[in-house]
Amino acid sequence: MTAERSKPGRLFGVGVGPGDPDLLTLKAARIVGAAPVVAFFAKKGRTGNARRIVEGLIGPDAQELRLDYPFTTEIPVSDPRYHAQMAAFYDTAAAAIADRLGAGTDVAVLCEGDPLFYGSYMYVHDRLADRFETTVVPGITAMSGCWGRAGTPMTRGDDMLAVLSGTMEEERLAARLASAEAAVIMKAGRNLKKIRAVLEQCGRLDRAVYVERGTMEEERIVSLAETSDDTGPYFSLVLVPTTRMTV
Numbered sequence: 637m638t639a640e641r642s643k644p645g646r647l648f649g650v651g652v653g654p655g656d657p658d659l660l661t662l663k664a665a666r667i668v669g670a671a672p673v674v675a676f677f678a679k680k681g682r683t684g685n686a687r688r689i690v691e692g693l694i695g696p697d698a699q700e701l702r703l704d705y706p707f708t709t710e711i712p713v714s715d716p717r718y719h720a721q722m723a724a725f726y727d728t729a730a731a732a733i734a735d736r737l738g739a740g741t742d743v744a745v746l747c748e749g750d751p752l753f754y755g756s757y758m759y760v761h762d763r764l765a766d767r768f769e770t771t772v773v774p775g776i777t778a779m780s781g782c783w784g785r786a787g788t789p790m791t792r793g794d795d796m797l798a799v800l801s802g803t804m805e806e807e808r809l810a811a812r813l814a815s816a817e818a819a820v821i822m823k824a825g826r827n828l829k830k831i832r833a834v835l836e837q838c839g840r841l842d843r844a845v846y847v848e849r850g851t852m853e854e855e856r857i858v859s860l861a862e863t864s865d866d867t868g869p870y871f872s873l874v875l876v877p878t879t880r881m882t883v
């Protein structure tokens with residue numbers, strides 16, 4: 637007689653929003669509260685932002701699966717070692733999650749903002765979604781949290797919004813900015829000086845708003861033209877709203 641195999645666990649990719657714990661959806665809070673295993677990515681030695689957001693929601697008997705990044709900004713994306721080492725890290729992380737799922741345990745993987753919008757969860761999803769039942773719980777993105785706090789209408793009518801990265805080289809950044817009425821520039825912190833210079837060249841600096849740690853306790857929102865900071869924290873972005881005025 638063969639032993640009965642347990643039903644595999646379910647994978648949940650849970651968006652936990654931009655930082656304010658009140659900006660979690662009801663569904664995210666329910667799934668995090670019921671999950672027997674809660675997995676999250678974090679920088680070595682840090683609590684992990686997504687984990688911090690759900691403090692107080694995780695069930696008392698839940699097991700936490702901490703997935704420490706091997707590095708964050710120490711190796712630049714342009715370095716060939718970046719992709720090789722990150723791929724190996726995500727393989728190991730996915731295997732650790734698959735072990736739990738294979739044993740019949742549900743796993744909720746936390747992700748800041750929305751899990752499928754530049755979220756680390758995606759790399760787990762890529763590796764496991766075709767093997768296990770998977771549910772993605774959308775989250776409020778950092779950019780919508782930030783523009784809500786800044787009170788900045790971003791797009792009107794048929795405006796186009798470009799979502800760009802501060803890591804892009806100047807020329808490409810300028811070209812993309814020119815092709816859209818409004819833009820959000822993510823990963824601003826280490827690239828602030830370059831972003832300010834490009835926006836000035838394009839004549840769009842006066843409208844740009846710089847947001848650090850939007851919706852979190854240490855939030856800072858300033859006009860980019862009025863701050864002389866050349867660098868900022870990881871959790872920062874620049875909003876470039878439309879010039880189209882109200883009807």
Ligand SMILES: C[S@@+](CC[C@H](N)C(=O)[O-])C[C@H]1O[C@@H](n2cnc3c(N)ncnc32)[C@H](O)[C@@H]1O
Nearest residue numbers: 654749750753755777778822823849850871872
């Ligand atoms: C890996 S992406 C994560 C995006 C996230 N999944 C989302 O839906 O917005 C990280 C970048 O998001 C931006 N970010 C995330 N949270 C933020 C916050 N609370 N305030 C400002 N920027 C934030 C920063 O630009 C940061 O470099």
